[in-house]
Amino acid sequence: MEPRRTDASRPYRDPSRPVYVISVAAELVRVHPRTLRIYEGEGLVCPARTPTNIRLYSENDIRRVTWIRHLTQNLGVNLAGIRVLFELEERLGMRILEQLYAEREDHSTSTDPEPTDTDPAAAPTPDGPTPADSPSNR
Amino acid sequence: MEPRRTDASRPYRDPSRPVYVISVAAELVRVHPRTLRIYEGEGLVCPARTPTNIRLYSENDIRRVTWIRHLTQNLGVNLAGIRVLFELEERLGMRILEQLYAEREDHSTSTDPEPTDTDPAAAPTPDGPTPADSPSNR
DNA sequence: GGTGACTTGACAACATCATTGTCAAGGTTC
DNA sequence: GAACCTTGACAATGATGTTGTCAAGTCACC
Numbered sequence: 612m613e614p615r616r617t618d619a620s621r622p623y624r625d626p627s628r629p630v631y632v633i634s635v636a637a638e639l640v641r642v643h644p645r646t647l648r649i650y651e652g653e654g655l656v657c658p659a660r661t662p663t664n665i666r667l668y669s670e671n672d673i674r675r676v677t678w679i680r681h682l683t684q685n686l687g688v689n690l691a692g693i694r695v696l697f698e699l700e701e702r703l704g705m706r707i708l709e710q711l712y713a714e715r716e717d718h719s720t721s722t723d724p725e726p727t728d729t730d731p732a733a734a735p736t737p738d739g740p741t742p743a744d745s746p747s748n749r
Numbered sequence: 750m751e752p753r754r755t756d757a758s759r760p761y762r763d764p765s766r767p768v769y770v771i772s773v774a775a776e777l778v779r780v781h782p783r784t785l786r787i788y789e790g791e792g793l794v795c796p797a798r799t800p801t802n803i804r805l806y807s808e809n810d811i812r813r814v815t816w817i818r819h820l821t822q823n824l825g826v827n828l829a830g831i832r833v834l835f836e837l838e839e840r841l842g843m844r845i846l847e848q849l850y851a852e853r854e855d856h857s858t859s860t861d862p863e864p865t866d867t868d869p870a871a872a873p874t875p876d877g878p879t880p881a882d883s884p885s886n887r
Numbered sequence: 888g889g890t891g892a893c894t895t896g897a898c899a900a901c902a903t904c905a906t907t908g909t910c911a912a913g914g915t916t917c
Numbered sequence: 918g919a920a921c922c923t924t925g926a927c928a929a930t931g932a933t934g935t936t937g938t939c940a941a942g943t944c945a946c947c
Contacts, residue, residue, distance in 0.1 A: 634892075643936055644893095663944060665893060682833070689904085689933065692830020695820070695849065699837075702848045710840045711833065772921075781907055782922095801915060803922055827904065827933080 629659035629667035636668035640676045653690050767797035767805035774806035778814045791828050
């Protein structure tokens with residue numbers, strides 16, 4: 612049985628708090644720092660900046676880049692396509708990318724931006740981001 | 750004043766009826782027949798076949814290819830990205846691509862696959878498909 | 888304070904992709 | 918029967934994604 616010191620005992624980590632410099636973020640998502648700069652140049656991710664112009668990535672940024680990597684590496688989507696997908700998520704106010712891995716069901720609508728009965732630990736594919744990890748930061 | 754012989758007097762044209770051979774479809778969407786065959790090979794459009802294996806495209810197919818062209822030529826989305834976008838439209842049961850050109854508003858949900866007060870003649874961009882023309886055939 | 892990190896802009900290599908072109912051989916259609 | 922259609926195939930060209938490297942300067946941590 613797991614010891615009781617679980618995430619209930621950890622201090623709350625704000626997923627929007629910028630904490631990672633670019634080299635750390637690159638390691639976390641297994642990508643080159645050069646590539647992270649390109650993603651930013653393309654407008655796909657916008658890390659925060661310190662007063663001395665150092666990039667700082669948040670957990671949400673990491674999640675976003677994870678989705679970018681999944682979409683480019685596994686699904687072959689190019690960066691322009693990802694831009695459109697992210698734009699649609701923002702306009703619809705929904706984590707539509709999660710639908711790629713949601714259990715197929717005959718549902719008429721899905722307006723809840725937050726996944727409800729989804730188990731974040733249950734990755735839809737062995738290599739894909741978890742359903743709760745859509746790049747949208749809502 | 751326009752003569753009374755308008756579309757009210759024309760026979761109803763089923764947009765799902767396959768009527769165009771590949772050369773005609775190519776002209777309609779200004780694309781090479783070779784390219785239409787590639788789109789089909791990629792699973793992006795599925796024209797009907799005659800008993801002698803001749804492709805026949807419907808208005809819905811034409812609309813779908815028009816979206817493909819718009820997304821590739823104007824937005825730079827590659828074919829894999831379009832596949833994901835179409836897949837999401839199917840899974841969500843919504844014409845999400847129309848949201849790219851919908852008037853930006855603070856709406857909480859949009860579950861109606863059919864545009865309501867949208868003027869099909871009012872293209873969102875000079876070069877884009879009309880809002881009512883999302884590739885989804887619902 | 889100095890070393891390794893960060894920043895900027897820039898160029899380049901390589902693999903992949905999108906579109907068009909063309910070919911051959913055979914069947915279809917107007 | 919000529920022009921169209923089908924299949925699979927190869928190829929050219931421009932674009933893209935990722936990584937690498939460069940130079941010069943600034944920052945931050947030890």
